[in-house]
Amino acid sequence: MIQPIIKTENLCFSYSKSKNDISALDLEVPRGSVYGFLGPNGSGKTTTIRLLLGLLRKQKGSISLFGQPFEENRIDNLARVGALIENPSLYGHLNARENLKIAARYRGGVPKNRIEEVLEIVKLSYVKKKKVKAFSLGMKQRLGLAISLLNKPELLILDEPANGLDPKGIIEMRSLIRELNEQHDTTIFISSHLLSEIEKTCSHVGIIREGKMLFQNTVAALKNSQTGKLVVEIETNDTSSASEIAKELQMNPDIADEQSLNVVINRKDEIPGLIDNLRNRQIAVYQVRIKDNLEELFLSLTEN
Amino acid sequence: MNSLSYFLSSTKNETVKLKRTFAFWLSVIGAFFIPLIYLLYYLLKYEKLIPKEGENPWDSFMTSQITAASPLLIPMFIILVTSLIVQIEHKSLSVKHLFTLPIPKWSVYFGKLFIVLGLVLFTYVLFALLVFIVGYTVGGVHGELQMWEHTPNVSLFVKLLFRSFISVLGIIGLQFWLSFRFKNFIVPLGIGMVLFITGLIVYQAKESIYYPYAYSMLSLFPLDSKDVNAMVWFPRVALYSIGYFLLFSVLGFLDIRRMNIK
Ligand SMILES: Nc1ncnc2c1ncn2[C@@H]1O[C@H](COP(=O)(O)OP(=O)(O)OP(=O)(O)O)[C@@H](O)[C@H]1O
Ligand SMILES: [Mg+2]
Numbered sequence: 001m002i003q004p005i006i007k008t009e010n011l012c013f014s015y016s017k018s019k020n021d022i023s024a025l026d027l028e029v030p031r032g033s034v035y036g037f038l039g040p041n042g043s044g045k046t047t048t049i050r051l052l053l054g055l056l057r058k059q060k061g062s063i064s065l066f067g068q069p070f071e072e073n074r075i076d077n078l079a080r081v082g083a084l085i086e087n088p089s090l091y092g093h094l095n096a097r098e099n100l101k102i103a104a105r106y107r108g109g110v111p112k113n114r115i116e117e118v119l120e121i122v123k124l125s126y127v128k129k130k131k132v133k134a135f136s137l138g139m140k141q142r143l144g145l146a147i148s149l150l151n152k153p154e155l156l157i158l159d160e161p162a163n164g165l166d167p168k169g170i171i172e173m174r175s176l177i178r179e180l181n182e183q184h185d186t187t188i189f190i191s192s193h194l195l196s197e198i199e200k201t202c203s204h205v206g207i208i209r210e211g212k213m214l215f216q217n218t219v220a221a222l223k224n225s226q227t228g229k230l231v232v233e234i235e236t237n238d239t240s241s242a243s244e245i246a247k248e249l250q251m252n253p254d255i256a257d258e259q260s261l262n263v264v265i266n267r268k269d270e271i272p273g274l275i276d277n278l279r280n281r282q283i284a285v286y287q288v289r290i291k292d293n294l295e296e297l298f299l300s301l302t303e304n
Numbered sequence: 305m306n307s308l309s310y311f312l313s314s315t316k317n318e319t320v321k322l323k324r325t326f327a328f329w330l331s332v333i334g335a336f337f338i339p340l341i342y343l344l345y346y347l348l349k350y351e352k353l354i355p356k357e358g359e360n361p362w363d364s365f366m367t368s369q370i371t372a373a374s375p376l377l378i379p380m381f382i383i384l385v386t387s388l389i390v391q392i393e394h395k396s397l398s399v400k401h402l403f404t405l406p407i408p409k410w411s412v413y414f415g416k417l418f419i420v421l422g423l424v425l426f427t428y429v430l431f432a433l434l435v436f437i438v439g440y441t442v443g444g445v446h447g448e449l450q451m452w453e454h455t456p457n458v459s460l461f462v463k464l465l466f467r468s469f470i471s472v473l474g475i476i477g478l479q480f481w482l483s484f485r486f487k488n489f490i491v492p493l494g495i496g497m498v499l500f501i502t503g504l505i506v507y508q509a510k511e512s513i514y515y516p517y518a519y520s521m522l523s524l525f526p527l528d529s530k531d532v533n534a535m536v537w538f539p540r541v542a543l544y545s546i547g548y549f550l551l552f553s554v555l556g557f558l559d560i561r562r563m564n565i566k
Contacts, residue, residue, distance in 0.1 A: 015566070053404045055565040079406035089401030091392065093324050102320060105313045106405045108305050147401075 003067040005031045005155055005187045006052060012060035013051055021047050022211040025061070029189055029204070034181050036198030036219070037191040038298065039208035045191040046086055048208070049159050053083055065155065079107070082153030084161060088144020092133030096124055096143050099132060103147045110150050118146040121176065137164035145173075156180065158190045162197060174201050195298040207298065232271060235260045235287040236278065245277050262291070310407055314415025315422075322419070327388035331423050334381045335430035338373050339438045346442035346449065354448045361449055362456035365439055370464050373431075375521045379503070382424065382472050383479055383496035389420050390483035390492075400565050413557045417480050424476065428469050432461065463537060464524070471523035471541055474516030474548030475500075481556030485563070513540065516548045 006029035013022040022044050029035045039045050050056045052063060054074055063070040065077045090099055097115060104110035119125045122142040127135070132143065141164045148156060162170050178201065180186040192198055198205055199219060206216040215222065236242045239261050246253035251263040251274065265271065271288060278285055305313075322328045342365070346353060355361040393399050393416075402412045436456065443451020475496075482492035503517030512518040522541045 050400070050565070055400055055403055057562065057564055075406045075408065077406075078404060081404070083404055085400055085404070087397055089396055089398040091321060091396045091398065093392075094321070098320065098323075102317045103401070103405070105317055106402070106407055108309065108313060 002031050004028045005067075006035075006063075006065055006189060007067075008048075008052070008061060008063045010061035011048075011051060011058055011063060013047060013056055013058055015047075020211055022051065025208070025211065025213055026216075027206060027213065028216065029187065031187055032181070032185060033204045034177060034188045034190065034202045035204040035206065036202035037189060037206050037208065038193065038195060038198050039191075040193055043208045044211040045193075045208060046159055047211075049083070049085055049157055049189075049191065052157065053078070053081070053085070055085075079151065080154045081157060082148035082151060082155070083157040083159075084141075084144045084148045085157075085159045087163075088140050088147070090132045090135075090140055090143060090147075093131065095131050096128045096135075096146075099143060100147060100150065104150055107151050114150060114152075118149045121149060122146045123172065138166055138169055141165060142169070152184070154186060156186050156188045158188065160191055160193070162192065162194075170197075177201050229264050229266060230268065231291040232263050232265055232274075233260050233287075233289045233291050234263065234274075234278075234285065237284040237286075241281065242278055242283055245281065245283075246274065249274060249277065259286075305407075307408075307411075310411035311415055311418075314407070314411045315418050318416055318419035319422075321392055322389070322423070325388070325392060327385055327392070327423070330381070330385055330388065331427045332430065334377070334385070335427045335434060337377065338369050339431065339434035341372075342369055342435075343438045343442065346438070347445060350442070350446040350449055355450055360454045360457070361443075361451055362439060362454055365451075366435060366456060366461045367464065369435055370461075370468065371524060374468050374524050375504070378468065378472060379475060379500045379517065379520045380497075381427070382475050383493060383500065385423065385427075386420055386476060386479040387483045387489055387492045387496070389423065390416065390480065391489050394487045394489070403565055409561050410557060413484070413560055414553070417476075417553060420476060420480055421473075424472070425469060428465050432465055435461070466537065467523045467539065467542055468520065470538070471519040471545050474519060474545040474552070477549040477552030477556065478516070481552055481559065484556065484560050513544065516545060519545050 006027060008025055008027040011022055011025040011027070012020065014020045025044075025048065027048070037045055037048070047056065051058050052065070052070070054070060065073075066080060068077065070077055091102070094102070096119065100115045100118065104115060116125070119128055122145050124139065124142050124146065127139065132140065135143065141161065145158070145161060148158070161173055165173060177188055177190070181188055190198070190202065202219055204217070205219050205222055207214045233256065234242065236259070239255055239258060242261050243253040243255055246261065246263045251265055251270075254262045256262050263274070265274075268290070275285055275288065346365070353361070393402065403409060439451050439456065443449050479492055479496050482495055486492055499517045503512070503515060503521070506512050506515060507518035507521045512522065519541050523539070
């Protein structure tokens with residue numbers, strides 16, 4: 001097996017003595033993957049990232065990046081990493097270009113044209129001379145991302161990168177992640193509290209709650225781990241009659257709200273039969289949608 | 305990269321970050337403050353200030369400006385400007401970024417400390433130039449002041465300023481550490497003010513030679529004694545101040561290096 005690009009064993013950390021914020025975390029991020037690090041608010045995603053980058057000092061366990069222990073190889077390892085942790089670090093009194101120049105000068109060896117390149121990538125070229133304090137939240141997030149891309153990192157660590165982005169920005173972020181991963185072989189570690197986001201972009205997933213890893217595998221394996229049943233949401237003009245019909249068909253109906261009904265089926269091809277039945281009794285069908293029950297799986301994993 | 309290039313790129317970045325900041329303007333305003341007051345003072349009250357026979361008007365003009373600045377304004381300026389410079393990092397959430405860059409942490413800490421020293425030195429130099437400019441200006445307006453007939457004792461003046469600068473190094477070391485440690489601007493400022501006011505109270509005691517916040521006053525003590533020529537570039541206070549500076553800088557760095565960046 002190829003060596004994982006991030007590996008932690010028995011990682012422990014707490015901010016205060018009263019509770020463990022990260023306990024016995026074994027993280028394994030394969031090289032070349034897009035790894036989604038998923039967990040509800042306060043579960044320890046940012047804390048884990050801070051530990052990985054050496055901002056917090058671990059209290060137990062080990063961390064290795066690129067197959068080397070982190071502490072002994074801090075500078076070498078960091079040279080191959082780009083990171084965006086929580087809110088981006090930006091000097092408000094300077095403009096976008098000046099902020100990038102500072103980061104580039106610290107790193108050393110960043111070619112001059114790379115600054116324009118990353119501004120282009122995050123679509124900020126049009127405001128490169130504007131002071132950052134006049135940026136919107138999403139623009140700041142984009143600039144933070146640009147800074148993390150300066151060194152063409154082998155490993156990109158993004159903490160809730162979609163934070164503050166508009167829908168177009170989110171779609172661009174997804175395609176950027178895909179492009180970096182497919183064309184530049186960048187491994188991407190991305191934290192989020194939205195499963196739908198992870199599902200769309202990631203090949204691997206780790207689910208964390210209260211500082212413990214609950215599940216860690218490929219996204220495909222996560223999907224397979226569910227039962228074969230599908231939940232379908234149907235919007236009609238007569239929910240109660242529709243519910244009766246579904247009951248006759250043994251589809252376990254559950255009225256979600258005035259217009260919609262959830263039914264449980266085994267296979268997709270049961271859907272046309274159900275619609276025929278509803279239409280035969282003059283019930284109007286406005287919408288039929290297979291519900292993403294990954295979301296429910298996530299909730300059931302992370303709720304107790 | 306080698307150590308020198310880490311340090312150079314760090315200090316270069318620190319100067320860029322100072323652009324358009326209040327910290328920078330404060331250091332300019334700080335240099336102008338007393339010379340401007342003396343400009344007005346000498347322009348308006350020149351009759352009282354006309355030198356006696358054989359007296360060099362520059363002597364009192366220069367030394368009184370240093371004695372006006374040294375005990376109060378300089379330490380307060382140091383405390384404020386150090387906090388402000390480090391605050392640039394806290395305000396922009398940049399410490400986490402700096403400490404995840406592939407550079408040694410010392411280059412960040414000492415690069416910034418170096419710039420604090422540079423900015424304070426800049427203020428001293430600007431102050432010195434302004435004192436001369438104001439001196440010749442008031443002398444030009446009121447010939448009776450005889451500024452143009454006499455030459456200023458530059459070496460004495462520079463020596464006094466240099467000693468004043470060395471005497472604040474100890475506080476810079478500690479204030480810089482505190483400013484780095486506490487995100488909240490008020491903490492280093494508050495601690496600094498309390499320590500400094502304590503200095504005002506205790507500086508006449510013999511033991512104040514061990515108390516860096518009193519050094520700005522102590523550096524001028526020889527002024528009171530009759531033999532001004534006996535003054536040296538590095539009195540005991542200066543050596544102690546340098547000692548404290550080295551101690552606090554090293555302790556500060558060892559502490560910051562291990563600090564959890566939350
Ligand atoms: N600076 C801090 N001091 C003390 N406790 C903290 C600090 N930051 C986080 N914590 C605690 O550590 C735990 C994990 O927080 P963390 O920020 O890692 O969560 P997260 O998964 O990133 O959440 P979110 O989705 O809201 O970003 C929480 O219980 C939180 O209260
Ligand atoms: Mg977080």
